[in-house]
Structures are given as C-alpha cells and as structure tokens.
Amino acid sequence: MKGSPGRSLTASTEPVGGDQGDRRLEQRRGQDAAARRLLGATGAVRDVELAMTSPPGSALSFRPIHRTDFPLLAQWMSTPHVQKWWREAFEATVLEARYGPVVDGTDRTECFVVELDDGPIGFVQRYLLDDNPEWRRSLLVAGTPTTSAGIDYFIGVETLTGKGLGPVIIDRFLDSTWSRHPEITAVVVNVSAENRQSWRALEKAGFSRIWTGTLVSDDPSDEGLSHVYARHRPDR
Numbered sequence: 001m002k003g004s005p006g007r008s009l010t011a012s013t014e015p016v017g018g019d020q021g022d023r024r025l026e027q028r029r030g031q032d033a034a035a036r037r038l039l040g041a042t043g044a045v046r047d048v049e050l051a052m053t054s055p056p057g058s059a060l061s062f063r064p065i066h067r068t069d070f071p072l073l074a075q076w077m078s079t080p081h082v083q084k085w086w087r088e089a090f091e092a093t094v095l096e097a098r099y100g101p102v103v104d105g106t107d108r109t110e111c112f113v114v115e116l117d118d119g120p121i122g123f124v125q126r127y128l129l130d131d132n133p134e135w136r137r138s139l140l141v142a143g144t145p146t147t148s149a150g151i152d153y154f155i156g157v158e159t160l161t162g163k164g165l166g167p168v169i170i171d172r173f174l175d176s177t178w179s180r181h182p183e184i185t186a187v188v189v190n191v192s193a194e195n196r197q198s199w200r201a202l203e204k205a206g207f208s209r210i211w212t213g214t215l216v217s218d219d220p221s222d223e224g225l226s227h228v229y230a231r232h233r234p235d236r
C-alpha cells in the first residue's frame with residue numbers, strides 16, 4: 001500500500017542546471033563517500049550484518065517530511081527506477097492531498113526523508129494496519145498479524161541503489177518502529193514478486209516471506225503477483 005489517492009505520470013519537476021546542479025553534484029559525491037563509510041570500505045557489502053553493526057555515528061537518519069520536501073519527493077517519484085515500482089502520482093496537488101495531512105498530523109501515517117550525511121537520499125513511511133482497515137482486510141489472506149505496522153520505502157538517488165544501503169535503511173527504520181509502536185507484534189510489507197531488488201533487501205533486513213499471491217487492492221503498485229514479508233518484534 002502506497003496510499004495513492006490518484007494516478008498520473010506527468011513529471012512536475014524541471015532539470016537542474018547551473019549553480020544548483022553543481023551543488024547537487026557536490027552533494028552526491030559526498031553521499032557516495034558517506035555510503036562507502038556506512039557500508040564498509042568497498043562500498044558494496046554483501047554482508048549486511050557488517051553494515052548493520054557499523055560504528056555509531058554512521059550518518060543515516062530519518063527526518064519527518066515537511067511541505068518543502070514535496071518537490072524533491074516529486075523528483076524522486078518521477079525517476080524510472082522508482083516509478084516502475086512506486087506507481088503513485090506526484091503532481092503538487094496530489095502530493096499535498098496525500099502527504100499534507102501527514103505533515104499536519106491529521107493522518108497517522110508517518111513519513112520521513114532518509115538522510116545520509118544530512119543530505120536527502122530517499123523516503124520511508126509507516127502506518128498501523130488498524131488505521132487502514134481496508135488494507136488490513138486485503139492482507140488477511142496472507143495471515144498477517146492484526147497488530148502490525150506496514151512500511152514502504154525507496155531510495156530516490158539511483159546511483160545509491162544496488163550497494164546494500166536499502167537493507168540498512170529498513171533495519172534501522174524498524175529499530176525506531178518497535179519503540180514508536182510498542183503494541184505491534186510485526187512489520188509487514190507487500191512487494192511485487194518481480195521486484196527482486198526490494199524483496200531481497202527485505203530478506204537481508206531480516207524479513208521472511210509469509211505468502212505469495214494476488215492481493216485485492218486498488219493501488220496500481222499492488223498489481224500482479226505479490227510476496228508478503230513479515231518481521232516479528234525481536235523480543236516476542
């Protein structure tokens with residue numbers, strides 16, 4: 001569930017050039033270096049355990065989204081590597097309708113910009129299934145525990161994908177999710193069976209596949225065969 005209120009694939013951002021482009025390039029180089037530090041010297045660890053136990057001070061953090069992040073969200077959502085799997089419309093009005101209530105606190109979904117060395121690299125959100133009864137009903141077929149949270153995520157900067165960062169982001173996000181929601185027993189994610197990069201990232205972050213099938217959902221991201229993954233609270 002991405003919570004999409006509508007669907008249109010019209011890009012709403014302009015190419016970045018001039019000074020702004022130079023700053024972005026500089027920031028990107030800094031983030032590549034930060035990713036290498038976070039993941040280990042090679043910058044492409046397959047051993048995620050290593051990355052997850054990397055020294056404190058690794059510069060990964062989650063910052064609640066603001067309205068000023070919407071243009072960046074639109075830019076990320078318009079990139080082919082995200083759009084392929086995150087089929088959410090990204091015009092300003094749609095983002096305002098979807099994420100404005102989250103910013104205002106009237107929608108209990110929590111959305112964060114993932115930052116690496118203080119620079120934005122992606123997006124994560126979490127929600128309680130109990131707050132989304134229709135989605136909870138769709139997931140019943142997968143045997144999902146009722147007191148669960150769901151998460152969704154993407155790395156918006158394509159050059160930072162495929163390096164092992166996703167599993168670290170997911171694992172760290174779960175750390176804060178257990179304490180934020182002491183009542184939940186598990187976190188569940190549904191992912192297209194064709195999106196191997198995402199379900200492998202979940203497996204490397206400690207999730208297990210609990211079901212495979214076609215979900216009843218009006219979200220275009222949920223079309224086709226899905227895998228449902230779950231990770232249970234470590235202390236239960």
Ligand SMILES: CC(C)(COP(=O)(O)OP(=O)(O)OC[C@H]1O[C@@H](n2cnc3c(N)ncnc32)[C@H](O)[C@@H]1OP(=O)(O)O)[C@@H](O)C(=O)NCCC(=O)NCCS
Nearest residue numbers: 081082085153154155161162163164165166197198200201
């Ligand atoms: C899904 C995502 C967060 C995963 O994070 P990541 O940092 O790219 O994950 P990893 O680098 O650990 O790669 C995971 C697996 O995908 C494989 N992979 C890497 N690049 C790939 C590619 N272009 N195509 C297919 N698989 C790929 C890796 O080899 C790895 O598998 P392995 O451990 O068996 O070798 C990230 O790729 C992303 O944001 N993708 C776009 C949006 C998206 O799919 N969101 C999830 C919607 S449910």
